Amino acid sequence: MKIGIIGLGLIGGSLGFDLRDHGHIVYGVSRKESTCQRAIERGVVDDASVNINLLSTVDIIFLCTPIGLISKTLKQLISNLKPEVIITDVGSVKTAIVKECEPLWSNFVGGHPMAGTAEQGIEAAQKNLFKNAPYVITPTEKTPKNSIKILEALAQSLGSNVYTCSPEIHDQAVAWISHLPVMISASLIAACVEEKEQTVLKIAQQLASSGFKDTSRVGGGNPELGLMMAQYNKTALLHTLQGYRQQLDEAIEYINTEQWDALKQLLMMTQKERSPFLNE
Amino acid sequence: MKIGIIGLGLIGGSLGFDLRDHGHIVYGVSRKESTCQRAIERGVVDDASVNINLLSTVDIIFLCTPIGLISKTLKQLISNLKPEVIITDVGSVKTAIVKECEPLWSNFVGGHPMAGTAEQGIEAAQKNLFKNAPYVITPTEKTPKNSIKILEALAQSLGSNVYTCSPEIHDQAVAWISHLPVMISASLIAACVEEKEQTVLKIAQQLASSGFKDTSRVGGGNPELGLMMAQYNKTALLHTLQGYRQQLDEAIEYINTEQWDALKQLLMMTQKERSPFLNE
Numbered sequence: 381m382k383i384g385i386i387g388l389g390l391i392g393g394s395l396g397f398d399l400r401d402h403g404h405i406v407y408g409v410s411r412k413e414s415t416c417q418r419a420i421e422r423g424v425v426d427d428a429s430v431n432i433n434l435l436s437t438v439d440i441i442f443l444c445t446p447i448g449l450i451s452k453t454l455k456q457l458i459s460n461l462k463p464e465v466i467i468t469d470v471g472s473v474k475t476a477i478v479k480e481c482e483p484l485w486s487n488f489v490g491g492h493p494m495a496g497t498a499e500q501g502i503e504a505a506q507k508n509l510f511k512n513a514p515y516v517i518t519p520t521e522k523t524p525k526n527s528i529k530i531l532e533a534l535a536q537s538l539g540s541n542v543y544t545c546s547p548e549i550h551d552q553a554v555a556w557i558s559h560l561p562v563m564i565s566a567s568l569i570a571a572c573v574e575e576k577e578q579t580v581l582k583i584a585q586q587l588a589s590s591g592f593k594d595t596s597r598v599g600g601g602n603p604e605l606g607l608m609m610a611q612y613n614k615t616a617l618l619h620t621l622q623g624y625r626q627q628l629d630e631a632i633e634y635i636n637t638e639q640w641d642a643l644k645q646l647l648m649m650t651q652k653e654r655s656p657f658l659n660e
Numbered sequence: 661m662k663i664g665i666i667g668l669g670l671i672g673g674s675l676g677f678d679l680r681d682h683g684h685i686v687y688g689v690s691r692k693e694s695t696c697q698r699a700i701e702r703g704v705v706d707d708a709s710v711n712i713n714l715l716s717t718v719d720i721i722f723l724c725t726p727i728g729l730i731s732k733t734l735k736q737l738i739s740n741l742k743p744e745v746i747i748t749d750v751g752s753v754k755t756a757i758v759k760e761c762e763p764l765w766s767n768f769v770g771g772h773p774m775a776g777t778a779e780q781g782i783e784a785a786q787k788n789l790f791k792n793a794p795y796v797i798t799p800t801e802k803t804p805k806n807s808i809k810i811l812e813a814l815a816q817s818l819g820s821n822v823y824t825c826s827p828e829i830h831d832q833a834v835a836w837i838s839h840l841p842v843m844i845s846a847s848l849i850a851a852c853v854e855e856k857e858q859t860v861l862k863i864a865q866q867l868a869s870s871g872f873k874d875t876s877r878v879g880g881g882n883p884e885l886g887l888m889m890a891q892y893n894k895t896a897l898l899h900t901l902q903g904y905r906q907q908l909d910e911a912i913e914y915i916n917t918e919q920w921d922a923l924k925q926l927l928m929m930t931q932k933e934r935s936p937f938l939n940e
Contacts, residue, residue: 600934
């Protein structure tokens, strides 16, 4: 197949590597000429350009821009394309994006390869980034069946574990396991540094070890990403935050009123219920 | 020195290993004959017994029982001891323990070596467990200065980073960095499994990766330990939970009312403020 990738960062670049390895011809588009050059040098793409016309002959296009630019990019793109071209994206939220893109291009299939590293940009692109990672495909009733199949096959060829669900189910699920953890983890750091007693704060910083480190990790991550999750997945995130807050209040109540049996039951339950979330 | 250790689990056993390596003679006491035998076989102690009289000639005693048994054990112990014997403990909360033990034995020094593994018991005991780990000593105004110095020197000989503060400051600090994370992490797991939509829960479990794994780790740990933290450090833990809840409510408010600038400021602050807690 001839494959187009718009946005040659970590995800777009890594997709290019693997898709070329599977024999596809990959054309890349970036807003920066220097990124196009590096993409060609690193072997991420067969050819690259700042001009979107490079993609006029491809069969499928992966939109790998930041979330805020996906539908804008699609609008610029579609005037010169044949209707059989499949367009997919790699955004980490799906309802808002599918709602914007589907009316613009009927052959649009939402997707979310759930892989990443702490690094970003074309230099961070690597082979096999998606191997053993989830790749969620989020069709609607209107999505052409054959296009879903083609995207599934490509995702499987990357070594990903492919899941298919509605954009709404995807967004609720990632709110629980990805977006909510960011907010509760950030709130932990923010609450600690609000401690008025400076001696306590200083000793706390000195004594902090793996427990604090792990619980605070995602709350200390990229602010842009956290903000974007909240903006684009507001409804689902608020649903999880409300459920979380209720649960937290219950734990506070158990401690405040010394309902030790209830607290123990809760902690026994969470010990047991964590395992189904560990995909190892 | 002649050193006594009561409770030959992970902490007591590991202390025995290192103190013997530094040339001390170590006597161990356990409630179980089989544990005494294993402690001798593993070389954790020079001798061990279920009979507390084994410790009648020692200079310092480490109480390494579970927190709930520390003052009880002290009561049984003191009738046959010379007043110059230093008694210390290794409990992870200090205010309640020091308050109970100091009136029973004026030569008592509270301590908290902050090391551990996921394993427990004599078989988990290992050399150098305390190396580069914090060892907090929590004297009061009444604690004999010389006894503090002796315990500090022993803790330093283990390779630990020794900190000295009041029991209250210790308890407030560990509430922030150890006990609060357990409660907010457990509440995350509990809230997720309360999700009514089974499809969402199932997909969430399949998609969960390192972010969820890290944030939920301490909430999926030993329920007995979590319960004990809450019981023995109730006041300090509630203080941190209230601060945390306020902070969480603020984040929820930002998202609900779309105060995106405020949310971004918050996430930029938490990204920056996490580093002082990472002792690497």
